[in-house]
Amino acid sequence: MTDLSPSDGVVILRAWRRDDSQSLVECLDGDPEITIWLDQVPQPYTRADALAYIGGIGESAFAVTAAEDGRILGSIGVRFSEAGDVGEIGYWMRDDARGHGYMTRALRLVARWAFDDCGAARVQLRADVENVASRRVAEKAGFQLEGVLRSAHWNPRLGRRQDWAMYSLLPGEI
Numbered sequence: 428m429t430d431l432s433p434s435d436g437v438v439i440l441r442a443w444r445r446d447d448s449q450s451l452v453e454c455l456d457g458d459p460e461i462t463i464w465l466d467q468v469p470q471p472y473t474r475a476d477a478l479a480y481i482g483g484i485g486e487s488a489f490a491v492t493a494a495e496d497g498r499i500l501g502s503i504g505v506r507f508s509e510a511g512d513v514g515e516i517g518y519w520m521r522d523d524a525r526g527h528g529y530m531t532r533a534l535r536l537v538a539r540w541a542f543d544d545c546g547a548a549r550v551q552l553r554a555d556v557e558n559v560a561s562r563r564v565a566e567k568a569g570f571q572l573e574g575v576l577r578s579a580h581w582n583p584r585l586g587r588r589q590d591w592a593m594y595s596l597l598p599g600e601i
Contacts, residue, residue, distance in 0.1 A: 433536040438529050440489035443481040450499045451477035454521040464558050466582045491533040500524040503533045514541040516552040534568040542598045553591040570594035
């Protein structure tokens, strides 16, 4: 993680802190959208889960916060390839912050950070083809749909295999 806190004046990306654990629980525990699409997020979501996430999950994870009051809106993270040249982005937004463009802003910020500060040559993300909200965020941030990874993942909460839409962005495209 970096000491920088990328911001566009509306959202700020900052490192997760141990004292964020209760906010994480409030954001994630029982949220139906997160439960359905992000089957790797435990449900129920506990303080122990939050502390484990804050402790590190092998990615550079940022709290997405409101610039005006510091309120936690969601999370965005980048997991880099072994060579460090490709970043895979994942994100979620708390229920009452969805639909306001915050995650699109955060996605642009984290992509710029990956390119400018980390030297990535490509950033990419995957979303279930039926996850309209996540796909809309990617498209509004300028990511290009490359194709669909068919039957790429078994999601026990959905009770089906997921097809993932694959999106990417290159340095000159942001």
